[in-house]
Amino acid sequence: MLRLDVVTVFPDYLAPLHLALLGRAVDRGIVSIGVHDLRDWTHDVHRSVDDTPFGGGPGMVMRPTVWGEALDDLVGSPSVDDSPPEVEPPSRGDDDERPLLIVPTPAGRPFTQSDAQRYARRRHLLFACGRYEGIDQRVVDEASQVMDVEEVSIGDYVLIGGEVAVLVIAEAVVRLLPGVLGNRRSHEEDSFSDGLLEGPSYTRPEVWRDRAVPEVLKSGNHAKIDRWRRDESLRRTAERRPDLLAAAELDARDREVLAE
Numbered sequence: 384m385l386r387l388d389v390v391t392v393f394p395d396y397l398a399p400l401h402l403a404l405l406g407r408a409v410d411r412g413i414v415s416i417g418v419h420d421l422r423d424w425t426h427d428v429h430r431s432v433d434d435t436p437f438g439g440g441p442g443m444v445m446r447p448t449v450w451g452e453a454l455d456d457l458v459g460s461p462s463v464d465d466s467p468p469e470v471e472p473p474s475r476g477d478d479d480e481r482p483l484l485i486v487p488t489p490a491g492r493p494f495t496q497s498d499a500q501r502y503a504r505r506r507h508l509l510f511a512c513g514r515y516e517g518i519d520q521r522v523v524d525e526a527s528q529v530m531d532v533e534e535v536s537i538g539d540y541v542l543i544g545g546e547v548a549v550l551v552i553a554e555a556v557v558r559l560l561p562g563v564l565g566n567r568r569s570h571e572e573d574s575f576s577d578g579l580l581e582g583p584s585y586t587r588p589e590v591w592r593d594r595a596v597p598e599v600l601k602s603g604n605h606a607k608i609d610r611w612r613r614d615e616s617l618r619r620t621a622e623r624r625p626d627l628l629a630a631a632e633l634d635a636r637d638r639e640v641l642a643e
């Protein structure tokens with residue numbers, strides 16, 4: 384079971400985590416989701432989570448004191464015990480894996496499908512949603528003592544806060560967990576898993592508004608269909624994402640198609 388905790392000042396923003404595929408994964412015991420209001424860890428009457436930035440400048444910065452207490456409570460680590468163990472400690476297994484703290488920020492490393500695959504193998508993902516100008520950097524520095532920490536961006540644009548990025552990342556991760564997508568062969572045909580974009584898909588009717596489905600897809604010749612799909616992937620990737628094509632593994636026939 385993957386544990387997924389989110390800390391935010393807008394818990395309602397995370398409501399989609401409980402819907403559709405993600406909600407069903409919770410019902411099936413594949414994932415457990417906790418959404419927590421950062422203000423629950425404030426102590427002042429105004430429940431304040433931010434303050435003005437040192438050094439000046441616009442906006443507000445989220446306070447380390449509040450975040451520190453929230454993360455302390457959610458790491459779920461047993462209380463510190465310095466006494467020597469009476470028996471040989473068990474070998475480090477899944478149960479004592481460190482949580483992974485994910486901090487969505489436009490200043491992070493780009494989040495990719497390979498990150499989603501890595502996250503899907505973890506036991507505990509903890510998301511810290513920043514708002515305003517971000518979270519005091521010492522929160523990340525301090526957390527890295529007891530957790531693995533990654534600051535990630537979902538693209539080259541700026542959102543108001545990390546909440547929507549959490550929805551994106553959670554969906555990318557949860558769909559990879561065994562049992563979530565049902566009777567799918569695997570994720571091997573996903574866009575990006577072979578480094579190329581997926582080509583077009585078609586369903587009935589065979590002709591719609593004078594547009595016919597490509598003949599090859601009705602041929603029943605699966606070698607030929609696979610080759611056609613590969614060609615469409617290559618052409619689409621060349622057109623839309625030449626950067627991906629440069630990194631993909633291409634054979635001689637692939638290069639012929641691209642030269643056409």
Ligand code: 6GU
Pocket residue numbers: 486487488489491535536537538539540541542543544545548
């Ligand atoms: Cl992860 N957070 C915010 N606030 N803005 C973003 C982003 C994340 N990724 C791209 N823009």
